[in-house]
Amino acid sequence: MRPTQAPFPLTRLRRPRASAALRDLVQENTLTVGDLIWPIFLCDGEGVSDPVASMPGVNRLSIDRAVEAAREAADLGIPALCLFPYTSTANRTEDCAEAWNPENLSNRATRAIKSAVPEIAIMTDVALDPYSDTGHDGFVRDGRIVNDETVAALIRQALSQAEAGVDIIGPSDMMDGRIGAIRRALEEAGHQDTCLMSYSAKYASAFYGPFRDAVGAAGALKGDKRTYQMNPANSDEALRLIERDLSEGADMIMVKPGMPYLDICRRAKDAFGAPTFAYQVSGEYAMIMAAAQNGWIDGDRAMAESLMAFKRAGCDGILTYFAPRIARALG
Template identity: 80%
Template sequence: MPLAPFPDARFRRTRKSAALRDLVRENTLTPGDFIWPIFLRDGEGIEEPVPSMPGVVRRSVDLVAQAAREAHALGIPAICLFPYTDPSLKTEDCAEAWNPENLSNRATRAIKAAVPEMVVMTDVALDPYNINGHDGFVVDGEVVNDATVGALVKQALSQAEAGADIIGPSDMMDGRIGAIRGALEAGGFPNVALLSYSAKYASAFYGPFRDAVGASGALKGDKKTYQMDPANSDEALRLVDRDLSEGADMVMIKPGMPYLDICRRVKDRFGAPTYAYQVSGEYAMIQGAAQNGWIDGEQAMMESLMGFKRAGCDGVLTYFAPAAARLLNG
């Protein structure tokens, strides 16, 4: 639509006051947009700082239940669980991944007992349990696809049995969404949702996360044979298309801020529920710069989160969830 020429058209008129800015704001951010990633560790009464992620801790299961109560009070609807597995439990067969009593499954049950309304999302990938640090089985130096998918199905079923509401396959193996969806349907879990990490890039921004789950030291080589090339955009659309056709209910782009163009393309093309993961490196950069006094941490946090909504995301996984929710709640 053609605009009136200046001075009849003055864009600054609607920026004059906070009330006017509120009236014309195109996107809004609420605590209901957040999924809060939480790191687990064994023990009791433990909150262990993650040095490369200022303000983030690994929590024992009892304190995860307490955190869920706090999140619910803030209006955060979902928590995503990531375990720091004892190195003695990491094996080549990754059997701890589907142990009914592993950290993730115990935490799921504890959260559901404490706050039944809290949505629990779990991570499906073998890297927290793999002595090689990879998301799949390693055979003769290669991360093998099809055998890994079978293991991921067992892992997903164990999480569904523990009470998970959303299962998040983050492994990037081909065919795993269809296999997991089929197993959930056959296993009596038709209402468990799949939020697929459909476009997960081989990124340098994951470093602090790998510290948090204890995968950095175990990882041999890199993950470029199964995670996406950061140069590719059209491939992301093909992957999302495939995952939706195999039964994914929601899709995710990871990392977030360097890939906002992917978020927008996915939302425009498919219209499906679309999420981004503001990953550990993104979080650590903002926190580190804020602690050095180089940026206003609160403003940068909120600006970064609004960027996801503007790019078309329905929500975001972010370590900032509690801090942002407190600000939004006033």
């Protein structure tokens, strides 16, 4: 698009910026509460709300508290929660069997929230890292992350989540072929209405640090995730991954992290027009919160501006730890 305009002074681009009323009229993008997915951390116990040190304002919640959070989210109009379990070392094993235990924390929380707050959508993560003794998203054999064996386990994990009543399954593991394999398994098991939101373009990022603290994976992780998560220098590769995942049956795609990768969001939306999401990850949240707590930036304004940027970049929705706070600010 090339906007047509007369030369100055016939065109004065400041004219429609002169008042709040005019600015509202010409505003191009809008952020609404309906765009939000709120990631929450789960832990064992009852009545527990355990602060995550590197994410001020974020707590690990026991299931009863997560149900309260779901009620609060639904009352604010937030359409979906995304669940991340904190797993004790006892449940981190070489075979990752807790990942498909119907009674694991994530599945119990899904059932509790779905029965108490049926109108909220539940999204979950498919990847082995909460359950593996290595902290990796896949099985490790002779120091390598093995793809196909991992995919077989991811199918079991996804099926147990669908069985528990999850609305949106989010494979975040970056193995090849998992979207098609999970989609076929869901169809065969009668879960034809379960959505898949693929973490298609997930970068090997420094911005996941606080998340790994929150889920207890920081100490467990040996090495890094660069043989499966993407190189931050690449952009065409992101489009290839997204195209592949859409052709394998993903309903929605995600770019992660968010703010440093808005160019990828825009390219993805323009290229495919599919429902496009970004994950404003833990480190992005921590940066804004830390600067605000130091009085270096206005936290409310930085939050709102950062989230609007995702809409401008073409995203249909955003996973953000700010979800309840921005929902309140939006009124």
